[in-house]
Amino acid sequence: MEQNQIVEILKHHNVSQIYHADTVITSLSFLKAGGLCSRQYLDRNSLPKTSQYTDCDDQKFNVYNDLFFDSVDIHGRIRKPNYYGPVLFVFDLQMLLQENLANRIFITKSNPCYWKPYLKCNDRYFTNLDELGKEFQKGDFKQMITCHQVGFANFKYLQKIILDRPPEKHIELFRQAYQALFQGLQEADLSVPLNIRKCEYCKCFNEYQNMGENNLMRLFATKGVF
Numbered sequence: 001m002e003q004n005q006i007v008e009i010l011k012h013h014n015v016s017q018i019y020h021a022d023t024v025i026t027s028l029s030f031l032k033a034g035g036l037c038s039r040q041y042l043d044r045n046s047l048p049k050t051s052q053y054t055d056c057d058d059q060k061f062n063v064y065n066d067l068f069f070d071s072v073d074i075h076g077r078i079r080k081p082n083y084y085g086p087v088l089f090v091f092d093l094q095m096l097l098q099e100n101l102a103n104r105i106f107i108t109k110s111n112p113c114y115w116k117p118y119l120k121c122n123d124r125y126f127t128n129l130d131e132l133g134k135e136f137q138k139g140d141f142k143q144m145i146t147c148h149q150v151g152f153a154n155f156k157y158l159q160k161i162i163l164d165r166p167p168e169k170h171i172e173l174f175r176q177a178y179q180a181l182f183q184g185l186q187e188a189d190l191s192v193p194l195n196i197r198k199c200e201y202c203k204c205f206n207e208y209q210n211m212g213e214n215n216l217m218r219l220f221a222t223k224g225v226f
Contacts, residue, residue, distance in 0.1 A: 003105045005129055007096050010071070010145075013138045016093050017159065018069035018145055023050040023085035024177045024220050027161075031184030034154060036089065040065040041151035050218055050226050052084065057113045061124075067147040072139040075164065080203035086164035086219050087181065088197075095157035096145070104150050107132060110142045160193040161185070166208035166220070173220045180222040 020036060029047035030036055039058060042049045058064040069091070074082045082088070096105055106125045115124055126132040136143060147153060163181060166174055182194055199205065208216070218226040 001105070001127075001129055001132070003096055003102055006105050006107070006132070007093060009129065009133050009136060010093060010096075012133070013071075013136055015071045015138055018071065018091050018093055018095070019073050020067070020069050020089045020091070021074065021082040021084040022087055022089070023218065023226075024087055024180065024222055025050050025224070025226070026085065027087040027089070028180055028184050028222065030089070031181070031188045031190070033152065034188055036067055036153045036155070038065045038067055038151040044151075048223070050085070054111070054113045057115070061112045061115050063112050063146065063148070065149050065151050067150055067153055069145040069147075070141065071143070071145065073162075074141060075197065075202075075204065077139055079199075079201065081164060081207055081219075086166075086177075088162040090159045090162065092157040092159055095153065096147075098153070098156075101147055101150060101153075104148050106146045106148045107136065108142065108144045108146060111144065114142075155188070155190055155192075158190065158192050160195055162195045162197050164197045164204060164208070165199075166216070167205055170208065170216060170220070173216065176222055177220045 022030070026042070026049040029042055029049055033045065033047060037047065039049065039052075039055060055064070058066070073088060075088065108125055109123065112124075121127060126135065161181065163178055178194070178196070185192065185194055217224065
């Protein structure tokens with residue numbers, strides 16, 4: 001499928017932005033690299049990243065060098081923290097039209113962590129425009145927009161970064177994360193907003209309040225191995 005045709009279908013489904021959530025440590029590596037990076041790219045360039053439960057499956061199914069996006073802000077949609085991390089990169093949909101992404105845009109039918117070795121390509125991805133137009137659902141978390149075998153994409157179309165704010169008892173950890181991300185933006189010479197998420201009627205407050213220290217550090221720490 002042509003990338004412009006995919007983008008038109010996404011627009012038809014009211015998708016104007018695409019989203020990538022990650023931990024603070026991994027996000028700082030993105031800023032250092034100057035763009036969004038695949039897991040494989042981070043490994044090969046010795047850039048720190050937080051382990052994710054999907055890493056083994058991503059390697060097994062040859063998507064470890066892919067870039068992954070959601071069609072909605074998952075935290076905002078489900079009213080609780082995004083499992084992948086508290087830092088949200090928000091891109092204009094137009095980024096998918098860049099020349100280097102030609103023939104590289106694929107939309108999954110399910111998360112690769114649920115794929116089986118016997119599944120064919122058309123069981124894993126939408127493979128024709130008619131099917132994509134009829135079955136794509138904005139906000140369906142298993143339908144991920146991917147840039148296949150694209151290890152790196154610059155921040156040309158980055159619109160903003162949003163950071164979750166945990167409860168007051170974790171304020172120092174939050175402050176360190178915010179300052180590190182702000183400094184990373186400056187060093188990357190990016191003039192995009194770094195917004196603090198403001199939640200109402202959201203479960204994130206209680207989840208962060210009751211989260212164990214190891215999990216909280218995995219999400220918000222600015223350095224270390226998690």
